Amino acid sequence: MRFQLTSDQLALRAAMRELLARRFGGAVLRAAVDDPRLDRALWRELGAAGFFALRVPEADGGVGLGLPEAVLVFEEAGRVLLPGPLVATHLAAGTVPGAASGEAVVADVDGGGLVEWLDAADVVRGDAAGAVALTSVDPLTPVHRVPGARARAVDPVAVLLTAAEQLGTATRACELAVQHARTREQFGQPIGAFQAVKHLCAQMLVRAETARAAVYAAAVTADPVDIAAARLLADEAAERGARDCLQVHGGMGFTWECEVHLHLKRAWVRSRRGGGGAESEELLAVDLLA
Amino acid sequence: MDLAYTPEEEEFRARLREWLAKALPALPPKPSPRDWPGRRAYDLGWQRMLYDAGYAHVHWDASPTTRLIFLEETETAGAPYVGAGFVGLLHAGPTIAAEGTPGQRERWLPPILRGEEVWCQGFSEPDAGSDLAALRTRARRDGDDYVVTGSKIWTSHAEVADWCELLVRTDPAAPKHRGITWLAMPMSAPGVEVRPLRTLAGSTEFAEVFLDEVRVPVANRVGAENDGWRVTMVTLSFERGTAFVGEVVACRRVLRSVAAAARDDGRWDDAVLRRRLGRLNAEFRALWRLTQWNVSEAEASGGGVPGVGGSVFKLRYSHARQELYDVAADVLGAGSLDLEQPWVLDRLSSLSYTIAAGTSQIQRNIVAERVLGLPKGR
Ligand SMILES: Cc1cc2nc3c(=O)[nH]c(=O)nc-3n(C[C@H](O)[C@H](O)[C@H](O)COP(=O)(O)OP(=O)(O)OC[C@H]3O[C@@H](n4cnc5c(N)ncnc54)[C@H](O)[C@@H]3O)c2cc1C
Numbered sequence: 251m252r253f254q255l256t257s258d259q260l261a262l263r264a265a266m267r268e269l270l271a272r273r274f275g276g277a278v279l280r281a282a283v284d285d286p287r288l289d290r291a292l293w294r295e296l297g298a299a300g301f302f303a304l305r306v307p308e309a310d311g312g313v314g315l316g317l318p319e320a321v322l323v324f325e326e327a328g329r330v331l332l333p334g335p336l337v338a339t340h341l342a343a344g345t346v347p348g349a350a351s352g353e354a355v356v357a358d359v360d361g362g363g364l365v366e367w368l369d370a371a372d373v374v375r376g377d378a379a380g381a382v383a384l385t386s387v388d389p390l391t392p393v394h395r396v397p398g399a400r401a402r403a404v405d406p407v408a409v410l411l412t413a414a415e416q417l418g419t420a421t422r423a424c425e426l427a428v429q430h431a432r433t434r435e436q437f438g439q440p441i442g443a444f445q446a447v448k449h450l451c452a453q454m455l456v457r458a459e460t461a462r463a464a465v466y467a468a469a470v471t472a473d474p475v476d477i478a479a480a481r482l483l484a485d486e487a488a489e490r491g492a493r494d495c496l497q498v499h500g501g502m503g504f505t506w507e508c509e510v511h512l513h514l515k516r517a518w519v520r521s522r523r524g525g526g527g528a529e530s531e532e533l534l535a536v537d538l539l540a
Numbered sequence: 541m542d543l544a545y546t547p548e549e550e551e552f553r554a555r556l557r558e559w560l561a562k563a564l565p566a567l568p569p570k571p572s573p574r575d576w577p578g579r580r581a582y583d584l585g586w587q588r589m590l591y592d593a594g595y596a597h598v599h600w601d602a603s604p605t606t607r608l609i610f611l612e613e614t615e616t617a618g619a620p621y622v623g624a625g626f627v628g629l630l631h632a633g634p635t636i637a638a639e640g641t642p643g644q645r646e647r648w649l650p651p652i653l654r655g656e657e658v659w660c661q662g663f664s665e666p667d668a669g670s671d672l673a674a675l676r677t678r679a680r681r682d683g684d685d686y687v688v689t690g691s692k693i694w695t696s697h698a699e700v701a702d703w704c705e706l707l708v709r710t711d712p713a714a715p716k717h718r719g720i721t722w723l724a725m726p727m728s729a730p731g732v733e734v735r736p737l738r739t740l741a742g743s744t745e746f747a748e749v750f751l752d753e754v755r756v757p758v759a760n761r762v763g764a765e766n767d768g769w770r771v772t773m774v775t776l777s778f779e780r781g782t783a784f785v786g787e788v789v790a791c792r793r794v795l796r797s798v799a800a801a802a803r804d805d806g807r808w809d810d811a812v813l814r815r816r817l818g819r820l821n822a823e824f825r826a827l828w829r830l831t832q833w834n835v836s837e838a839e840a841s842g843g844g845v846p847g848v849g850g851s852v853f854k855l856r857y858s859h860a861r862q863e864l865y866d867v868a869a870d871v872l873g874a875g876s877l878d879l880e881q882p883w884v885l886d887r888l889s890s891l892s893y894t895i896a897a898g899t900s901q902i903q904r905n906i907v908a909e910r911v912l913g914l915p916k917g918r
Contacts, residue, residue, distance in 0.1 A: 251549075251605050252542045253836035259541060318541040428912045442914035445905070451912055452904035456855050463829035464822070470543050479822035528815060534825075535818035538799035 253466070255322075262319055266326040269299055274330050276509075283389050283512070288334050288355060288370040297352020301327075301336075306344040317407070321414040321469040328418025328488075331512055333390040335367045337411045337523075338375070346373050358408075361524025363399030366391055388515035401524070406477045409525035413465050413477070413484035416520055419513050420458040420487035423495040426510065427451050430499055441498070450494045457487040475537045478530035485526050488517035543832065545605065553609050559593055560617040567620070573885065574743045576624075580658060580700040583623035587655030596653040599629050600637055604838040608785055608831070615786035616793075624697050628652040628659035632705045632724075635775045639722075639763050648703070648724065660701035662692040662725070662749060663772070669694075670902050672707075673716045673769060677751060679708035679723070685755040686710070686723065688731075691748060694896075698734045698747035701727050705775065706756075711766050720768035722775075724760040731755075741888040742879075776898070777850065784857055785831055791864055792824045794883070798868045807871055816867050823860045827853070848910050851903045858893035858900060865890045 255263070273292055274282075282289070296302065304320050306312020320340070327336055338358035339349050348354030357367050359376025368374065368381055369392060381394040428451055431442030441447050461483040468476035492514035496503035503510050521527065545553070568585065571578030590596045598610045615621070622629050633652045636644055651657040668674040677690025688708055695704070704725045711719030727734070731754035736744035763771040799817050802808045834849040865887035869876035876884060894900045908914045 251545055251608075251832060251836050252840070253833050254840050255541060424912075428914065431914055440915050442908075443917045445901075445917055448908035448914050448917070449901070449904040451914060452855075452907040455907055455912060456852050459852050460826050460830055460856050463833040464826035466541055467543065467829040467832070470541050475821075476825065479825040482819060482822040483826050530822070531815040531818035533818070534821040535799070535814045538796050538817060538821055539803055 253470075259319060259322055262315075263322045263326060266299070266301075266323045267329075269295070270326055270330045270332060274332055279331060279509070279512075282333060286333070286390050286392065288367060290355075293334065293339075293355060294352040297350065302340050302343040302352055303350035304340070304343075306350055310344055312344060312350060316469075317410065317472055318466065318469040320407075320411060321465060324411045324414035325418040325421070325465075328415030328516075329422045330418075331390065331509075331516055333367075335371065336415075337408050338366075340411065341405060341408060342373070342375065346375070348372070359396055359399065361402050361404035362522065363396045363401065364522060365394040365396065366519070368392070368394040386519075388512070388519045390512065391516065391519050393519065404524035404529075406472070406474045406525070408523070409481050409530075410465070410468055410472075410477045412520050412523050412525070413461075413468070413481040416481075416484035416488035416517060417458065417461050417465050419517050419520075420454070420461055420484065420491040423488070423491035423510070423513055424451065424454040424458050426513075427454060427495040427498040434500075447498055450498055454487075454491045454494050457483070457491060461487040475534060478525070478533045481526050482530045482534070485517075485521045489514070489521060492517050545609070549605055549609060552606055553613060556595070556610065556613050557617070559595075560613065560619060563589055563593065564617060564619060570620075576697070576700050576744065580624045580697075583620060583625055584655040584658070586620040586623075587625050587629075587653075591654050596655075600634060604835045608835045611785040612789055615789040621786055624658050624700060625652070625655065627661045627697070627701075627705065628657065628703075631661070631775045632659040632703070635705070635722075635771060636724075636762055638774055639771050643759075644724075644762060657702040658697060658700055659703045659705060660695050660698045660727070662695055662698075662704040662706040664694045665691060666693050670899055672772070673720065675707055675709060675720065677706075677708050678712070679710050679721060679756070681710075681758070682755075684758050686721075686758060686761070688723070688725070688751050688754040688756055691750045693748050694737070694746045695734075695749050696746045698727070698749050699736055699744060703727060704749070707768055707772060710768075714766060717769045719766050720772070721765050722762045722768040722771040723756050724762060725754065725756045729754050729756065739889075740891065741885055784853065787861070788824060788827050788831060788857065791861060792828070794868070794886075795820055795824060795864060798864075798871050798883070802871045805871075813867070813870060816870075820860070820864055820867060823856075823863070827857055827860060830856070848906060851898075851906045852911075854897070855900055855903045855907070861890045861893050 273295060300313040301323055303312040304315050308314035335355065335357045339356040342356040343350035346354060346356050349356050354372045355370055356373045356375065357365055357371035359365050359378050365378055365381055368378060378396055381396050384393045384395055386393045431447050431451060432440055434441050464480040464483045468480040492510065496510045496514060499508055499510055502508050571582050598607055629652060633649060636648050663672055665675050665677060677688065679686040679688045704727055706723045706725045708721050708723055709719050710721040731752040733750040734747045736747045739745050802813060807813055830853055834853060865883055868883040869887055872881055875881045878884060909916055
């Protein structure tokens with residue numbers, strides 16, 4: 251059993267982290283918040299780096315890797331709040347022309363009737379007739395809702411990749427909280443020396459690491475029950491992690507300037523995607539009787 | 541990232557499974573949970589069977605993965621858990637193996653492996669629990685002996701133990717972490733008095749131990765004089781390491797029975813209850829994966845002393861276990877007030893999981909300071 255990352259996987263993750271730091275660093279994120287358009291050049295760069303074609307077989311012009319690798323790159327995307335219909339386009343690679351290379355932007359009508367980035371998409375999969383734009387809570391994710399859309403089963407891979415993005419947020423929120431807790435001083439010492447703050451941070455790590463084990467294992471087994479478990483824990487780790495991170499930042503955490511709200515809002519958007527919450531819980535409950 | 545076992549590991553699993561299928565029916569009937577002498581005999585008998593079959597060493601010499609397989613298979617087959625052998629096998633033994641002299645290893649390890657001697661842990665004191673280094677039990681050197689006076693508390697299995705891993709203060713003038721020494725004390729020595737304490741579950745699972753001028757040979761010291769804190773950290777990391785693997789497997793089985801009970805009495809139709817059960821399924825699956833993750837990391841780093849991953853695990857697990865028995869109580873309804881019902885005693889004993897072996901608050905401090913690098917408070 252070699253559950254830890256292989257050297258190839260570590261290299262892939264490092265390369266993705268490097269690309270994202272270079273192309274979607276803090277300043278770019280800020281600019282994107284003020285002008286939320288899909289960056290086509292970045293999309294193509296992701297395509298060239300194999301982000302979308304990662305699981306497409308080499309014989310079909312893809313990278314030929316598997317779910318574990320996909321999970322790692324989606325975790326990195328989640329960490330930096332990379333915008334765009336990443337999961338939908340990744341899933342379309344190999345079937346929708348241009349998706350694999352990042353030439354085409356693909357949006358999906360999600361199992362719950364939501365569509366992210368509808369207006370920016372070249373191809374929309376599913377019936378988006380009558381879609382109504384919402385004033386999205388996440389400034390970086392335009393969302394439409396399709397009235398009357400009936401909830402339908404969601405591709406487990408989409409559920410897992412969403413969990414991977416949530417894991418990225420959970421990890422990043424913990425890092426941001428710890429950085430702040432080490433440097434911000436009150437009562438003559440770093441706030442991280444106060445146990446109330448320390449324990450918030452410790453719980454963030456415990457949730458993130460438990461979610462990590464579940465997400466990585468689900469990527470290895472590709473079992474729908476494992477995936478449901480991973481999604482539940484990752485949603486929880488991301489949402490609660492972002493909230494706790496906000497709390498650790500105090501008043502600053504409540505400002506538009508501070509990055510924290512973006513993580514929380516994105517975590518909320520992802521949590522609403524199909525296959526989370528009650529759906530996962532029901533699936534896992536039924537599994538107990540199997 | 542790979543969850544597959546090697547052919548050798550799978551072979552180990554298959555052989556163990558085969559042996560368990562033959563060995564378990566030969567076991568004597570389980571003693572009542574409150575009969576400690578009976579439990580001692582039963583647990584040691586099981587250890588002897590493991591020894592004769594060549595499995596006694598598995599906690600010490602086997603690779604972390606092999607150990608994981610051992611704990612998974614024995615629990616799945618319904619074999620006895622280490623029980624009274626816990627301290628000897630899971631922390632005193634490994635500590636002596638790592639820190640003891642060849643003579644000490646020769647004296648203490650074989651009887652632990654053969655299921656002949658039971659150890660207990662004399663760390664906590666009435667005024668030194670979470671702040672373990674505040675311990676006050678004194679040991680004064682007199683010729684070839686230490687003369688020990690003081691008292692210990694919450695000493696599990698003390699009633700039936702032969703040996704105690706004992707922490708004493710040998711230099712009262714030194715800073716509190718410096719003047720501590722780790723001793724192996726025979727429980728039969730004159731001056732040792734054990735007074736059982738009754739737990740909230742009604743059992744005498746632990747005791748107070750009073751020490752009045754107890755003579756312990758200097759030869760029983762593990763590690764150097766006043767270097768006991770370092771040795772203790774080795775002991776505690778074993779205690780928090782993979783000690784809970786079998787229990788996670790057991791919890792998953794309990795959860796399935798709780799779900800089945802809910803289905804049988806119609807409570808399954810309650811969506812709130814059903815969803816809580818589903819969430820617990822996610823929780824225990826993840827805890828199992830976290831165990832595999834920790835084991836795989838330990839294996840990659842060459843085994844040895846387990847790392848702080850144990851604290852992360854213990855924190856999440858101890859709370860999940862309590863939640864499991866709370867949900868079980870909701871499935872039982874009024875039956876949850878009846879000590880004769882299944883799960884009710886387990887619910888009571890699960891309350892100790894967030895306290896024993898370092899409270900959740902102390903574990904959070906450890907995670908925050910040693911993993912996240914946050915500053916120590918004043
Ligand atoms: C079933 C059981 C078996 C045990 N078996 C053994 C054994 O075999 N051998 C042995 O030596 N010990 C044993 N113990 C003792 C156990 O290790 C201690 O109970 C534990 O470390 C807590 O110490 P305490 O009981 O003195 O509580 P205290 O340290 O007094 O703690 C009381 C409360 O204060 C909190 N607290 C204390 N310090 C801090 C802090 N710095 N920050 C935040 N909160 C804090 C604790 O979290 C707890 O909630 C056992 C305990 C139990 C329950």
